[in-house]
Amino acid sequence: MYLRNCWYIAGLSGEVTNEPVGKIFLGEPVVLFRTSDGTVAALEDRCCHRHLPLSLGKVSNGHLQCGYHGLEFDVSGACVSVPGQSRVPPGAAVRRYPVVEMYDWLWIWMGDPDAADQGLIPDVFWRDDPGWVATGEYWAVACAYDLLIDIQLDNTHAPFVHPDTLGSSAITDTAPRVERTDRTVSAGRWMMDVVPSPTFARASGTEENVDRWLLWEFTPPSLCAFDIGCAIAGSGAETGDRSQGVTLHTAHFVTPETETSCHYFWSVGRNYNTDDIAVTGAMHTEFKSIFSEDVEIVEAQQKSLDNTSVWQPIDVNADAPVLQARQLLKNFISAETDA
Ligand code: FES
Ligand SMILES: [Fe+2]
Incomplete structure (x- = not known):
């Protein structure tokens, strides 16, 4: 449904x-x-x-x-x-x-x-704002669309699936703040005074400790929008001053094709070094590699599910934001069906 x-x-x-x-x-x-x-x-x-x-x-x-x-x-x-x-x-x-x-x-x-x-089209201003540079791709993915949503909203996979880029134990060590409205679920992690993950060390050009943020908003049916970045530790990013850091936006929009395949549109944008084509190329290559690691996982997961007669997952604490997003989507579908 x-x-x-x-x-x-x-x-x-x-x-x-x-x-x-x-x-x-x-x-x-x-x-x-x-x-x-x-x-x-x-x-x-x-x-x-x-x-x-x-x-x-x-x-x-x-x-x-x-x-x-x-x-x-x-x-x-x-x-x-x-x-x-x-x-x-x-x-x-x-x-x-x-x-x-x-x-x-x-x-x-x-x-x-x-x-x-x-x-009702979500705000993805950074795709065409002159102060931002955005890139992205379309991929056909061989899995149910909700598996691809799950992996985007489940940030605790990063140290294991993306150890050379976004992964950092700071993510698993920091519980997210989850908020729900009648139309969205959002989760935010602020990781203060931590070692930057490899991607952010490259983006910010520092190995020094940073304050790192990982904020997302899920809008049913399948729109996952991220605000991620880091700034020099203690420079006030959490209270609104991001001038000492780098901000990236990513979007993962998934359209179901069949029960076990989907259309995946990903995009990433930045507002620093916007005139530097080499930075744009490097950003594209890096995020393409990161998101292809996600796809490898969810396609393998789908194959495993294809051979499983009953889907009986065991949940852990870290699943809470993903379960809230699934519940919100389920509520939307039920309301539409009832109507
Ligand atoms: S005109 Fe379309 S099938 Fe005959
Ligand atoms: Fe991922």
């Missing part, structure tokens, strides 16, 4: 052109295409005539034309033309999904189109 009345990322803005592209979201086939005026549309990827995927067709005169018998559909999903006849049969249409382009991503609303609210 998935949350439907919410935004998921469908793809990168630049990947959708006038060549239709077929994808699976929440187990449903969707075709994305761009008309000549630049509008991006998302329709059910299944022709209402004989069910050929519409992604095998082409865009013509602002319409998507099926590649089998040439029925044409407008961006609302309505069939507007049938070759060889003047009349369009009543009910000839495919489902439409609202799409919005923001932050260089395409956001799709898989639920009731009339309920689509652009204001």
Whole structure:
């Protein structure tokens, strides 16, 4: 069961052109295409005539034309033309999904189109703020989407999965402060006067002790946004003065594909040395390596679950924030189902 009345990322803005592209979201086939005026549309990827995927067709005169018998559909999903006849049969249409382009991503609303609210797209200002430089990638990942959410929100894996980059015993030694609102779960760790992890020693250019922060916010269905960084120990970062340190934002947005696969959009941004292309390249390489370590874990976990008849995990204290996030998502889904 998935949350439907919410935004998921469908793809990168630049990947959708006038060549239709077929994808699976929440187990449903969707075709994305761009008309000549630049509008991006998302329709059910299944022709209402004989069910050929519409992604095998082409865009013509602002319409998507099926590649089998040439029925044409407008961006609302309505069939507007049938070759060889003047009349369009009543009910000839495919489902439409609202799409919005923001932050260089395409956001799709898989639920009731009339309920689509652009204001619910999370704030990822650093993706297009001129004071920030952002980079990122899309990966197809072979695991259930909630496993990929879990690993992002479970920070205690860092010393074991990322020992050469983000890992530090300071994370496991510091309990997070967890807060919950009706729309989000957030957790924050402030690790004071600690040795910087390798990534932060490189980013800040110091081996001296730092005050390090690791703050995240989870917004259902699958949006994990991080504010991470470190500053010279005792320089006041925790009370708001980050001038003696470095701040990075990362985002992990996951869209379910099937029960055991998902679309993973990650991004990282920084507001220091923004003109230095070499720093951008190094940041990209470093975080790509870190996030690929996560993917290795969750894909192996999925394979293990595939061979497990009953999912009976044992919980430990450190699981509390992740369990709260899972519960919030479950509540959202139950509320939607009840409604
Ligand atoms: S299957 Fe699409 S036009 Fe016939
Ligand atoms: Fe990780």
